[in-house]
Amino acid sequence: MTTPPRLRASRAATDRTQSPVLASVSEAVGGTPLVRLDRLFPESGIEVLAKLESMNPGGSTKDRPALAMVRDALRSGRLAAGGTVVESSSGNLGIALARACREHAVHFVCVVDSRTNPSAIATIRALGGEVEIVSEPDPASGDLLTARLHRVEGLLDEISGAVNLYQYGNPANPAAHADGTMREIADATDHHVDHLLAAVSTTGTLAGCSQYIREAGMATSTIAVDAVGSVLFGGTASPRHLPGLGAGVVTDLSLTVEPDTVVRVDALACVVGARLLARDAGILAGASTGGIVHALGTLVPDMRPGTRAVFIVHDSGTPYLHTIYDDQWVHETVGADPGTLARATSELQERARRG
Known part of the structure; x- marks a missing residue:
């Protein structure tokens, strides 16, 4: 074939x-x-x-899309060295993005929730990423992922020039x-x-x-x-x-x-x-x-x-x-x-x- x-x-x-x-x-x-x-x-x-x-290298399939999304954002001009990526993750993508961002001289902020494995959080931090933990679900939906996405939106407003790669639709x-x-x-x-x-x-x-x-x-x-x-x-x-x-x-x-x-x-x-x-x-x-x-x-x-x-x-x-x-x-x-x-x-x- x-x-x-x-x-x-x-x-x-x-x-x-x-x-x-x-x-x-x-x-x-x-x-x-x-x-x-x-x-x-x-x-x-x-x-x-x-x-x-x-x-x-990061122990998961998320290494592939993390690297692809960072490189795509850099090629398109949406992201540049010295910039910031803010992304929601349950753990593995955060680990993969922490490495990919560090290699491309990009700051990384990962929004996780209370279900995320502590070892994943520690790994993201060890690789140079910053971690924000959402502890309470979204009041309207009762969903933690929704709460994470809302926190991402807030960080994008707070951090000048920050970019969200949006793994859910990229x-x-x-x-x-x-x-x-x-x-x-x-x-x-x-x-x-x-x-x-x-x-x-x-x-x-x-x-x-x-x-x-x-x-x-x-x-x-x-x-x-x-x-x-x-x-x-x-x-x-x-x-x-x-x-x-x-x-x-x-x-x-x-x-x-x-x-x-x-x-x-x-x-x-x-x-x-x-x-x-x-x-x-x-x-x-x-x-x-x-x-x-x-x-x-x-x-x-x-x-x-x-x-x-x-x-x-x-x-x-x-x-x-x-x-x-x-x-x-x-x-x-x-x-x-x-x-x-x-x-x-x-x-x-x-x-x-x-x-």
């Missing part, structure tokens, strides 16, 4: 084989491994591949995944992917991957894994305990995406999936990836034998060691004790087992 010329032209940007010594840490963004997971749902009869975006966000993430997956699989699973928040990853799939003429079904309580794709708003999965507002980018399937997962499913992935595949991933693994396990019975399913490992599980991997936190926050987790894991494995 022929790769579209625009996407072929982007390959040089992420081809690490061109030089054994990279010019900067930004040149290490992309080119992440795609690995086969034979021990995850081994009796399912399907081929499971994982795209390890957790191996980007076309450079999905473009980074069309030109990078999905192109790399397609190249590694000879454009043969039956199902692609990605978690959604801004929906930038899924939007970009869907764009490549469409332009390359791939026969790939897209599966959006969303949080229970997210309003994306017709969901109903309710409290969400985990950052980085789902959204309390309908993002501009989500309006450009029509996934073939939407699977909604709760916090318990994310915990079960993440721990199963760590135990059976040796991959320590974050909560959203745990949700993907759980969703995949529930969908396996409807997939024909020999199906190839690829999922995105959106970020590392290290920042979650004191949350989804901690029994006390899970018990207090999710309401599940070790026995409940063991039963839920067994039920998922049994469901994914054929015959």
Whole structure:
């Protein structure tokens, strides 16, 4: 299958084989491994591949859009060295932007909320970013993301010349995944992917991957894994305990995406999936990836034998060691004790087992 010329032209940007010594840490963004997971749902009869975006320099898939959005703003003249970027983030984009802004001599202010992992906040600060924490939800909607966006607006008024990259609608966000993430997956699989699973928040990853799939003429079904309580794709708003999965507002980018399937997962499913992935595949991933693994396990019975399913490992599980991997936190926050987790894991494995 022929790769579209625009996407072929982007390959040089992420081809690490061109030089054994990279010019900067930004040149290490992309080119992440795609690995086969034979021990995850081994009796399912399907081929499971994982795209390890957790191996980007910042530990997440957000390294791609962060770098793309900063460089796009600089090229367009909206942003210049010495300027300021103000952005809302649940954590990972903030980490990625802190590095990208520092490398391009731009000041960075990140607006997070009370659900953000303390380790993510500490990392942003360590990389030179400034952090503003929103503790109370928006009074009208009861949503923390809405409150973050309002605080961004306030900071833009307070800081002269500050720029908001607006990850929720910036076309450079999905473009980074069309030109990078999905192109790399397609190249590694000879454009043969039956199902692609990605978690959604801004929906930038899924939007970009869907764009490549469409332009390359791939026969790939897209599966959006969303949080229970997210309003994306017709969901109903309710409290969400985990950052980085789902959204309390309908993002501009989500309006450009029509996934073939939407699977909604709760916090318990994310915990079960993440721990199963760590135990059976040796991959320590974050909560959203745990949700993907759980969703995949529930969908396996409807997939024909020999199906190839690829999922995105959106970020590392290290920042979650004191949350989804901690029994006390899970018990207090999710309401599940070790026995409940063991039963839920067994039920998922049994469901994914054929015959």
